[in-house]
Amino acid sequence: MYTQALDSAGAAEPQGDVEEAARLERFQARIDRDEKIEPKDWMPEDYRQALIRQIAQHAHSEVVGMLPEGNWITRAPSLRRKVVLIAKVQDEGGHGMYLYSAAETLGVSRAALIEQLLAGRAKYSSIFNYPTLTWADIGAIGWLVDGAAIMNQIPLCRCSYGPYARAMVRICKEESFHQRQGYELMLTLVRGSAAQRTMAQEALNRWWWPSLMMFGPSDAHSVHTAQSLRWKIKRFSNDELRQKFIDVTVPQAQYLGLTVPDPQLCWDEPAQHFRAGPIDWSEFQAVLAGDGPCNRERLAARREAHEAGRWVREAAAAYAEKHRTARPRPAAEEGGT
Amino acid sequence: MTEDWLLYEVFIRSRSGLEHKHVGSVHAADARMAIEHARDTYTRRLEGVSIWVVRSSEIVASDPEEAEALFEPARDKIYRHPTFYAIPEEVKNL
Ligand SMILES: [Fe+2]
Ligand SMILES: [Fe+2]
Numbered sequence: 001m002y003t004q005a006l007d008s009a010g011a012a013e014p015q016g017d018v019e020e021a022a023r024l025e026r027f028q029a030r031i032d033r034d035e036k037i038e039p040k041d042w043m044p045e046d047y048r049q050a051l052i053r054q055i056a057q058h059a060h061s062e063v064v065g066m067l068p069e070g071n072w073i074t075r076a077p078s079l080r081r082k083v084v085l086i087a088k089v090q091d092e093g094g095h096g097m098y099l100y101s102a103a104e105t106l107g108v109s110r111a112a113l114i115e116q117l118l119a120g121r122a123k124y125s126s127i128f129n130y131p132t133l134t135w136a137d138i139g140a141i142g143w144l145v146d147g148a149a150i151m152n153q154i155p156l157c158r159c160s161y162g163p164y165a166r167a168m169v170r171i172c173k174e175e176s177f178h179q180r181q182g183y184e185l186m187l188t189l190v191r192g193s194a195a196q197r198t199m200a201q202e203a204l205n206r207w208w209w210p211s212l213m214m215f216g217p218s219d220a221h222s223v224h225t226a227q228s229l230r231w232k233i234k235r236f237s238n239d240e241l242r243q244k245f246i247d248v249t250v251p252q253a254q255y256l257g258l259t260v261p262d263p264q265l266c267w268d269e270p271a272q273h274f275r276a277g278p279i280d281w282s283e284f285q286a287v288l289a290g291d292g293p294c295n296r297e298r299l300a301a302r303r304e305a306h307e308a309g310r311w312v313r314e315a316a317a318a319y320a321e322k323h324r325t326a327r328p329r330p331a332a333e334e335g336g337t
Numbered sequence: 338m339t340e341d342w343l344l345y346e347v348f349i350r351s352r353s354g355l356e357h358k359h360v361g362s363v364h365a366a367d368a369r370m371a372i373e374h375a376r377d378t379y380t381r382r383l384e385g386v387s388i389w390v391v392r393s394s395e396i397v398a399s400d401p402e403e404a405e406a407l408f409e410p411a412r413d414k415i416y417r418h419p420t421f422y423a424i425p426e427e428v429k430n431l
Contacts, residue, residue, distance in 0.1 A: 041401045090381070097378045101361045104344070110364060111341045167361070174382075313366075317342065320366035 031232050036162040039105040047231055050224065051161055052106050054233060059099035060117045060124035064298050066092045068132045069141060077135060084181050085138065091174050098167040105163045118303050126284060127210050129292030136189055136196075136203035142182015144204075144211040144249065150175045151245045152215065155235035164233075183252065190256045197257075204253065205261040212276065213284045215242040221281075243273060250274045344393040345371040347378075349385035357389050365390075 024044060030037065037043055066089045073089065076082035100110045116122040127145055132138060153175065156168040189200040216238040219225055228234040236244075253260050264277030286292065342364040348357035360379050365371035371390040379385065399407060415421050424431050 038401070040398060087381075094378055094381060097363070098361060101363070104362065109341055170360075313342070316366040316370065320370070323367065 028230075031160050031230075034232075035160075036165065037160050038162045046227075047233075048106050050228060050231070050233060051164065052103055052108050054228075055099055055103040055106075055164055056108070056113045056116070057123045057125075059096045059103060059113065060122050061128065062092050062096035062099060063117070064124045064128045064302065065145075067298055067301055068128055068130070068294075069138060071132050072135060072138050075135070076138075081185070088142070088178050088181065091178065095171045095174070098170055099164075102161075102163040102167040114306070118299070118306055120290075120299055123288070125214060126287040126292060127214050129287050129294045129298060130206070130210055131294050133206070134199050134203060136186070136199040137206065139182050139185030139189060139200065140203035140207040142178050142180075143186055143252070144182075144207045145214065146175055146178040146182060147249060148211045148214040148245050150179060151241050151248075155241075158232070158235060160232035186256055186258075190258065200256065201258050204258050208261050209279065209283075210287075212242055212246070212279055213281075215239070215245065217281065217284070218279075246274050246276050342366050343371075345375070345390040346393050346396060347371075347375040348389040348391070349375075349379055350387035350389075351384060352386055357387065360384075362393060363390070 023042060027037075027042065027044060027047075037047075069085060069089050069092075073082065073085055076085050100113060103113060104110055113122070117124070127148075132141070150172065153168055153172050157165055157172055159165045159168065186200055186203075189196040216222060219237045219239045222238055225234065225237055229237065250260055250265070262277045264275075266275050267273075268275045287295070290296075343366070344362055344364055345368070346362050347360050349360050350357045363371055363374040363378055365374050368390060372388055375388050375390055380388070411417075
């Protein structure tokens with residue numbers, strides 16, 4: 001992932017419309033043959049921008065996603081739960097790093113991406129703007145939010161852009177533990193006291209709809225879907241993935257003895273699918289626009305962490321600089337008189 | 338805007354006997370820190386026994402535009418492969 005330091009051989013000026021059209025056609029043909037596109041290959045500017053937008057948004061989501069769960073690290077009910085939660089949160093930070101690294105191969109600097117996030121100009125998954133009110137929310141997040149993320153991410157392992165696909169393979173290998181620890185946490189709660197069962201049910205009530213919204217707007221209203229599918233940046237539409245998630249998750253809720261908070265949810269026997277009631281998209285839009293319960297808090301926490309770490313970054317840079325410029329004294333001088 | 342630290346490419350040997358393989362990149366102020374960041378980022382689950390880091394700016398890569406000139410000449414030299422030579426079935430150990 002070496003774009004930043006390399007010449008931009010891929011970005012040669014198009015020579016006239018005819019040649020440009022031919023290049024586009026060759027590019028699409030490569031995609032259609034399931035060839036991977038690598039950093040130095042020629043690619044349409046729109047493809048590059050679409051990838052930067054999606055990978056950056058994804059990276060920011062991993063980084064901001066550490067905050068709701070980080071909220072419970074000091075209050076985890078046992079040492080076992082605490083080491084698990086720390087490991088999970090650290091993984092999410094790592095996922096952010098893999099993804100920034102992939103985005104950088106497209107010629108954007110990491111500093112610029114982080115700057116956009118801190119300035120409030122970048123998007124990240126709206127799910128992380130909800131608060132974690134009880135310990136059961138940690139279970140619900142692992143089970144539902146990581147579950148939805150896995151559903152979204154598995155097809156991305158076959159994305160047409162090599163560095164993104166490879167980052168996703170790495171991420172998907174790690175996500176499975178996130179989901180399982182969450183479900184195990186929920187299982188422990190529903191097998192506990194009546195109060196613990198209530199806590200689990202309330203967490204499901206809070207996280208169910210936001211989890212469904214994680215797949216993005218319905219296909220009819222999704223602006224980027226068609227082009228992303230053509231370029232194989234995405235492999236399935238938002239609604240297809242959402243349906244898959246509902247189909248696998250409802251039986252898991254039933255096993256827990258919990259009720260999915262959707263009175264219209266029913267089993268469609270001929271189609272072999274669960275049918276969910278309509279999603280309240282006005283809530284999604286409001287959270288996306290910055291009016292979710294924790295939008296301001298999340299950004300403030302990121303900014304504070306960034307500022308608080310500034311002296312460390314500066315000290316490390318100064319130390320490295322000192323050692324780079326410190327040269328051994330010439331032998332002649334060393335000999336003295 | 339704060340400047341990024343230097344970019345390093347990371348190569349991991351997953352176990353002894355295997356070659357180092359490119360896994361991604363990290364930013365770091367110097368090589369030692371790059372090793373430490375690579376450890377935290379790419380080997381949280383025993384993925385490696387050895388790490389190489391190389392300044393990204395030190396990597397010289399071939400240009401995809403010249404891929405044909407570089408690699409096509411090998412295509413018609415099938416006589417470099419053992420299957421090019423027909424040997425009667427009765428002949429063993431060849
Ligand atoms: Fe993640
Ligand atoms: Fe995760």
